[in-house]
Amino acid sequence: MSLALTYAFIFILAMFLGLELIRRVPAQLHTPLMSGSNAISGISIIGAMSLAVVGDGGMLTTILASAAVGFAAVNVVGGYLVTDRMLAMFQAGKKRDAKKGGA
Amino acid sequence: MGALAVILFLCSGVAFIVGLKLLAKPETARKGNAVSALGMLAAIVGTVVQIIGERGESFSIESLTWIGIGLGIGALVGVPAARFVKMTAMPEMVALFNGFGGVASLLIGWAQMQQALEIRSGANANIAESETGTHLVDVLSAVGGGNGHFVAATIVAAILIGGVTFSGSIIAFAKLAGKISSKPVVYKGQHLVNAGLLLLAVACGVAFAWNPGLFPVVYLVIPIAMALGVAAVISIGGGDMPVVISLLNSYSGLAACAAGFAVGSELLIITGALVGASGLILTRIMCLAMNRSLANVLFSGFGSGAPAATSSGEPGEKRDANVLSPEQAYYILEAAQSVIIVPGYGMAVAQAQHAVKELTQLLAANGTEVRFAIHPVAGRMPGHMNVLLAEADVPYEQLVEPDDVNPSMETVDVAIVIGANDVVNPAALTDEASPIFGMPIVEVHRARQVFTLKRSMGSGYAGIENPLFFLDNNAMILGDAKQTVNALVDAFKAD
Incomplete structure (x- = not known):
């Protein structure tokens, strides 16, 4: 039981940490924050990987878990790239304005 | 091996925390995303190290085949999806x-x-x-x-x-x-x-x-x-x-x-x-x-019911809205000192953001001050309008929040509402029976002149009638938002 309690302990602290981290986020960043945190939720990939090792729990386990690896990988790869693409757009706009201001 | 995996996991967790913190600030957001991606890499490498460590001698590389397939397919789907998705999508x-x-x-x-x-x-x-x-x-x-x-x-x-x-x-x-x-x-x-x-x-x-x-x-x-x-x-x-x-x-x-x-x-x-x-x-x-x-x-199943019966005005009363053509609107815009644009989901649907950007450039060249008033729930996801306008290269400084413009709305010559409806509905302020009563809005009805670009006279998603349309200082410019804005752009260029 103590391990379950430890996990619950970690979970609750992490929730509060998360709430504190992004308390004030400007509207401009709402979408990138969402797609970025989406990529982070792809962290389930590590749980999926550890279950997908062949030979531990039979073939069905491996198939289910590697499907999970695939879905989570789409999340990770797609999520980070699309967030970067969006943020690059914001930055491109900023740089050009700065140049204009200097000219 | 076990210790190495734990160290990698620790680095990963720290990277996610730091990454999220950076992601919430405009200056550092891109770096934050990269830091968090590195954290993900550390987590994946750490997991492989852990798998190898736990099995020791009995580990074989073949046992990772399925993981590799999953990762490969995921990347094959994820990369093009991220690269080619339209910002409107x-x-x-x-x-x-x-x-x-x-x-x-x-x-x-x-x-x-x-x-x-x-x-x-x-x-x-x-x-x-x-x-x-x-x-x-x-x-x-x-x-x-x-x-x-x-x-x-x-x-x-x-x-x-x-x-x-x-x-x-x-x-x-x-x-x-x-x-x-x-x-x-x-x-x-x-x-x-x-x-x-x-x-x-x-x-x-x-x-x-x-x-x-x-x-x-x-x-x-x-x-x-x-x-x-x-x-x-x-x-x-x-x-x-x-x-x-x-x-x-x-x-x-x-x-x-x-x-x-x-x-x-x-x-x-x-x-x-x-x-x-x-x-x-x-x-x-x-x-x-x-x-x-x-x-x-x-x-609440919001918006599924019949349109609120108690919108201002007698039921069944026939009211007429002013309707302008883009050419007529141009003459008013041309004389305006200060213009506010309120974009909504309709702008995304019509893919009008680039045309809108061109219009704002012409307005600025004409000596008009242009600002975009972005309501937090305009569009279909948080920050939707910001992303679209960034794609069209609208400078960030032009984007303001409702609270920034509402106090000085009387000094605005023209407010252009592009495909937004409920976020500019004055019933939210005055009509206690309205389903959106109490929602903070962009108070364009107090501007000297309002242009509402809209496909038709229908009501918004919530089926709520918008009294703004029938005010004396409002004029409807009906039609596809992109075509309307392009017509305005053409009028400016022809001048």
Whole structure:
């Protein structure tokens, strides 16, 4: 039981940490924050990987878990790239304005 | 090897925390995303190190084949999706990705149970007709780490939350992509059905946690969770999608968290909780922007009813709105000193952002001050308008929030409403009977002149009539937003 309690302990602290981290986020960043945190939720990939090792729990386990690896990988790869693409757009706009201001 | 894996996991967790912190500030957001991506890489490498370390001599590279296939397919789908998705299609893409996160957690929960079943049947192979239930508890305890009943409960939680997130996100995706109607679907006894489904799923979970020997009930949880996700999102209208997407975002994190409990991974628990919290914050921001409670958004079937009968004016009274052609509007715009543009979902649908940007440049060249007033829930996801305008290279300095412009609205010569409706509806301020009463709006009705670009005279998503259209200082410019804006641009150029 103590391990379950430890996990619950970690979970609750992490929730509060998360709430504190992004308390004030400007509207401009709402979408990138969402797609970025989406990529982070792809962290389930590590749980999926550890279950997908062949030979531990039979073939069905491996198939289910590697499907999970695939879905989570789409999340990770797609999520980070699309967030970067969006943020690059914001930055491109900023740089050009700065140049204009200097000219 | 074990220590190395733990160090990598620790680095990964720190990178996610630092990355999220940086991601919430405009100057550092891009760096934050990169830091968090590095954290993900560390987590994946750490997992491989852990797998190798745990198996020692018996490790073979072939045992990782399926992981490689999964990673490869995921990357093959993810890269082009991220590269080629149109910015106007971002809401449905985010919805779909949320769904993928959900289904991954569901599959992890299922795989974890499957693994326990396999191990148990392996252990019981030599013992004839042994008592099975108690054994599964022990196996679950061994594979998940911790109390077997607790592991069983978290497996069901991962499947339930993951399944709801998955099917709910697919419905949200279909609504946003226009594959199904974005109108809320409501029927009698809906809440009863939803509550019944949830209770049934929880009952299955309790049964399985109580006695894991009853494992077949878990297979029942999968379809129930799917049905619950569909039922929950189908009753929510298109205009409330910013809340739904934020909430599903949060769920995808919590599902990962549950999967972390089930497989005994601290990093998964922490990271899932971070995502869950960030989704909750966005959900709260969206709810505040609409002045509605989360419960009201989720359960009211908002916008499904008949248009509010008590909008200002006598029922049945015929009122006429002023209608202008783009050419007529041009003469007013040309003389304007100060212009505010209020974009909404209609601008995204018409893909008018580039034309709008060109118009603002011509206005600026004409000596007019131009600002965009962005309502937090304009569009279909948090920050939707910001992304579209950034794509069109609109300078960030031109974007302001409703609170920044409302106090000085009387000094604005022209307010141009492009495909927005409810976020400029003055009934939210004056008409207590209006369903959106109390929602903060962009108060364009106090500007000297309002142009409303709209496809037709129909009401907004909520079916609420907009008294703004009938005010003396408002003029409708009917037609496709992009064509209308282009006509204005042409008029400026012809001058």
